[in-house]
Amino acid sequence: MTKTENNILLFSITLCWAASYIFIKSLPPDLSSFAYLTLTTGIAAVILVVVFWRRLKEVKVSTVKRSLLLSALLTVSLLVERQGIMLLPASNASFLAALTILIVPLILLLLRRKPTRDNIIGALIIVLGLCLTSRFSLPAFMNLGSLFMFLGCVAGAFYIISADRFTKRESPLLIGVVQMVITALIGFIMWTVEEPTTFFSVDYTRELLSSIFILAFFTKAYAYIVLMFSQKYADPMRVTIIASTEPVVTLTLAVLIPAAYGAGEAFSIYSLIGAVTIACGAVVAGSNLFIRKTKPAKGAGVYAD
Secondary structure (H helix, E strand, O other): OOHHHHHHHHHHHHHHHHHHHHHHHOOOOOOOHHHHHHHHHHHHHHHHHHHHHHHHHHOOHHHHHHHHHHHHHHHHHHHHHHHHHHHOOHHHHHHHHOOHHHHHHHHHHHOOOOOOHHHHHHHHHHHHHHHHHOOOOHHHHOOHHHHHHHHHHHHHHHHHHHHHHHHOOOOHHHHHHHHHHHHHHHHHHHHHHHOOOHHHHOOOOHHHHHHHHHHHHHHHHHHHHHHHHHHHHOOHHHHHHHHOOHHHHHHHHHHHOHHHHOOOOOOOHHHHHHHHHHHHHHHHHOOOOOOOOEOOOOOOOOOEO
């Protein structure tokens, strides 16, 4: 897979996740977060098992162990993100979700995997663009929803870094399928503890079913299988850089479909400047503009990286 092909796949995932705000916000407020987790990942797990059942015989103990860790991180991320999205406007929630661009390099530094100078400079430019796009106003973020989104960022950052390591040692397809099955089981156990009648406690309206199925197929089954394959060929920073463009997509969709987002998002000069800044930051973060080149040794014809 070429770098361009991989970037296109990663952007398709970003598009799915940005559009998911529409369907998450359309879910009934009284729908349990555990019910949301179980229904979306459960349907996704069924789809993946039916499509790839022939490959499941190749699952190893190491695959299950690594998928279990990813499932735990994914469970935390999905649960707190859902709560944050329900309590914040779409643009604010998307801004906070994109702060993973800062958390990933910090974790990499702790793991002694130093990001490049371009990664760091690009990340800072992207954060500036995010602030402009959301017209950052501290009072608008002073609520419980921001805390949930921040916790989701931390869990998401650890998820990306762990997936980067695991997908280079295991089959990305099998890790993707097994982690979805385990996540659905974790969600069902927590839902059972909260509400013993589980599936019988939900009022299955047409709107609920359509939103759940769309979220299950696009943001779970498709997105996480493609993400596993993409991470096999990309480093954590590139995955995070492309994901950081999510607020631009979210803002565009919020303008095009304001009724669906219900937040009255308005496109302004700040939004335009912020979007351009984010794009510039993504270009810088994925380039080698600031990597110093050393002079070649005598007799050498090219510079070394």
